[in-house]
Amino acid sequence: MAKAEKKELSYSELVAKRNELKKKYMDLRFQMVIGHVDNPMQKRTMRREIAALNTLIRQKEIAGLDK
Numbered sequence: 604m605a606k607a608e609k610k611e612l613s614y615s616e617l618v619a620k621r622n623e624l625k626k627k628y629m630d631l632r633f634q635m636v637i638g639h640v641d642n643p644m645q646k647r648t649m650r651r652e653i654a655a656l657n658t659l660i661r662q663k664e665i666a667g668l669d670k
Contacts, residue, residue: 609655614663621656624649 604620612620628649634640663669 604652606655609659612659614660614669617656617660617663621653621660624653624656628653 609617609620628646631640631646631649635643635646640646660669
């Protein structure tokens with residue numbers, strides 16, 4: 604998802620997307636422990652996407668758009 608597309612999402616959509624990514628990230632971590640991961644760099648990418656979503660969520664909370 605592009606940066607511009609993320610900015611256009613509503614607060615609830617951002618939170619839902621973050622929760623979905625967190626779940627996928629936990630699944631990926633579990634797979635890494637087992638040893639069945641095709642792309643280990645995917646873990647870093649997911650972590651960064653979650654951080655970007657957290658930033659946008661916080662910006663909307665500060666702006667008062669979290670209702």
